Amino acid sequence: MKELEMIEIWKSxxxxxxxxxxxxxxxxxxxxxxxxxxxxxxxxxxxxxxxxIGLLWVVFVDTLIINxxxxxxxxxxxxxxxxxxxxxxxxxxxxxxxxxxxxxxxSAPIVSTxxxxxxxxxxxxxxxxxxxxxxPVWTTYYWNESMLENGNIWLYALQIIITASFTxxxxxxxxxxxxxNKDKKWFxxxxxxxxxxxxxxxMELLNQIREYKDETRSENSSR
Amino acid sequence: xxxxxxxQTFLTVIEANKGIIYKIANSYCRNAEHxxxxxxxxxxxxxxxxxxxxxxxxxxxxxxxxxLNVSISFYRKENSRDQISQPLSDGILHLYEAENxxxxxxxxDRLHRFIxxxxxxxxxxxxxxxxxxxxxxxxxxxxxxxTNIATKISRIKLQxxxxxxxxxx
Numbered sequence: 001m002k003e004l005e006m007i008e009i010w011k012s013x014x015x016x017x018x019x020x021x022x023x024x025x026x027x028x029x030x031x032x033x034x035x036x037x038x039x040x041x042x043x044x045x046x047x048x049x050x051x052x053i054g055l056l057w058v059v060f061v062d063t064l065i066i067n068x069x070x071x072x073x074x075x076x077x078x079x080x081x082x083x084x085x086x087x088x089x090x091x092x093x094x095x096x097x098x099x100x101x102x103x104x105x106x107s108a109p110i111v112s113t114x115x116x117x118x119x120x121x122x123x124x125x126x127x128x129x130x131x132x133x134x135x136p137v138w139t140t141y142y143w144n145e146s147m148l149e150n151g152n153i154w155l156y157a158l159q160i161i162i163t164a165s166f167t168x169x170x171x172x173x174x175x176x177x178x179x180x181n182k183d184k185k186w187f188x189x190x191x192x193x194x195x196x197x198x199x200x201x202x203m204e205l206l207n208q209i210r211e212y213k214d215e216t217r218s219e220n221s222s223r
Numbered sequence: 224x225x226x227x228x229x230x231q232t233f234l235t236v237i238e239a240n241k242g243i244i245y246k247i248a249n250s251y252c253r254n255a256e257h258x259x260x261x262x263x264x265x266x267x268x269x270x271x272x273x274x275x276x277x278x279x280x281x282x283x284x285x286x287x288x289x290x291l292n293v294s295i296s297f298y299r300k301e302n303s304r305d306q307i308s309q310p311l312s313d314g315i316l317h318l319y320e321a322e323n324x325x326x327x328x329x330x331x332d333r334l335h336r337f338i339x340x341x342x343x344x345x346x347x348x349x350x351x352x353x354x355x356x357x358x359x360x361x362x363x364x365x366x367x368x369x370t371n372i373a374t375k376i377s378r379i380k381l382q383x384x385x386x387x388x389x390x391x392x
Contacts, residue, residue: 006334006353006380006383006384007353007355009330009331009334010331010334010353010354012330012331013246013331013334013335014242014246016328016331017242017245017246017318018242020318020319021241021242021245021316021317021318022316022317022318022319023237023238023241023315023316024314024315024316024317025234025238027314027315028234028237028266028315029230029234031263031266031267031270031315032230032233032234032270034267036267036271106268106272106288106289106292106293107272107275107276107277107285107288107289107292108288108292108366109288109363109364109365109366109367110288110291110292110295110344110347110364110365110366111344111365111366111367112366113288113292114292114295114296114343114344117292117296205295205343205344208342208343208344209344212344212367212371215371215374215375216367216368216371219368219370219371219374220368
């Protein structure tokens with residue numbers, strides 16, 4: 001197959017399209033009357049909604065911590081503190097996504113636009129990692145001094161096993177939920193479902209863009 | 224002379240460049256039903272962006288950028304398409320297939336299949352190359368350097384030639 005042959009084949013396809021491709025003008029005209037948001041802006045409402053709910057939760061837990069500071073168990077205060085800190089980080093990711101949404105210009109060059117869109121989508125995985133990191137505090141917030149004073153060895157052992165396993169699992173997932181593991185069984189089990197497909201695809205696309213950028217950089221530096 | 228930004232001018236622009244939209248949508252979407260949605264989405268985004276079209280770029284550069292950006296990111300909407308867009312009952316572009324298929328048609332199909340097997344970004348470069356855009360134009364559409372584009376084109380062409388020769392042997 002010569003280079004020209006490929007272009008000739010494409011031209012024959014072009015010719016066929018020219019002869020047989022018909023534009024439905026009425027439907028195209030209808031499109032110019034549709035009132036919708038631009039490409040990426042349609043993602044904004046759900047992000048804003050999540051940020052608002054997140055902020056309400058943060059205000060609620062922070063108020064609890066402040067008001068109960070002198071009376072609550074230190075386990076509750078520390079657990080709630082960690083949980084609310086992780087929630088704040090997750091809100092930060094949503095704010096970052098909002099900035100990316102604002103920056104995406106669909107008529108801008110492909111590489112930069114796709115990088116923003118892929119970053120936007122794949123950053124959702126960070127929220128999941130943070131959510132998993134919260135796991136251990138849900139096993140500690142209810143501890144109190146009376147439990148420690150009146151409990152028995154079995155209760156302590158059970159509690160320690162539960163908290164230790166949740167901590168191990170949370171840290172392990174935090175470090176292992178990444179693109180390189182996307183084909184592992186456990187990964188597919190967690191991210192099973194159509195709603196996760198775009199996230200995985202965007203991670204793959206981000207990898208392609210990184211390769212492109214690396215190649216450009218190495219070409220520039222070798223010049 | 225500057226371009227009028229009304230619906231009639233837009234229709235003329237789309238009519239004149241409908242092939243670009245069809246070819247890109249066809250290269251990124253295998254499923255015929257989804258392709259209809261993708262074509263509608265591309266035309267919708269072209270319309271929404273039409274008023275901001277910067278005339279310092281060629282009209283086709285603007286069209287290629289939007290059509291490719293929408294097509295490459297179409298995966299994003301797989302689950303939410305129905306909620307966001309308002310699908311029209313009929314498609315916008317209809318291709319009337321000729322009944323008798325020639326040897327050339329088989330070659331076209333093969334080329335299509337090989338292009339669809341390329342990674343998304345490589346596919347964009349190859350489509351622009353086959354459309355006989357200059358390396359400078361491809362670089363502008365992609366946002367890469369001309370040297371970078373030249374290297375990539377020769378690498379992708381080699382890949383395609385290899386695929387063709389594998390079929391023939």
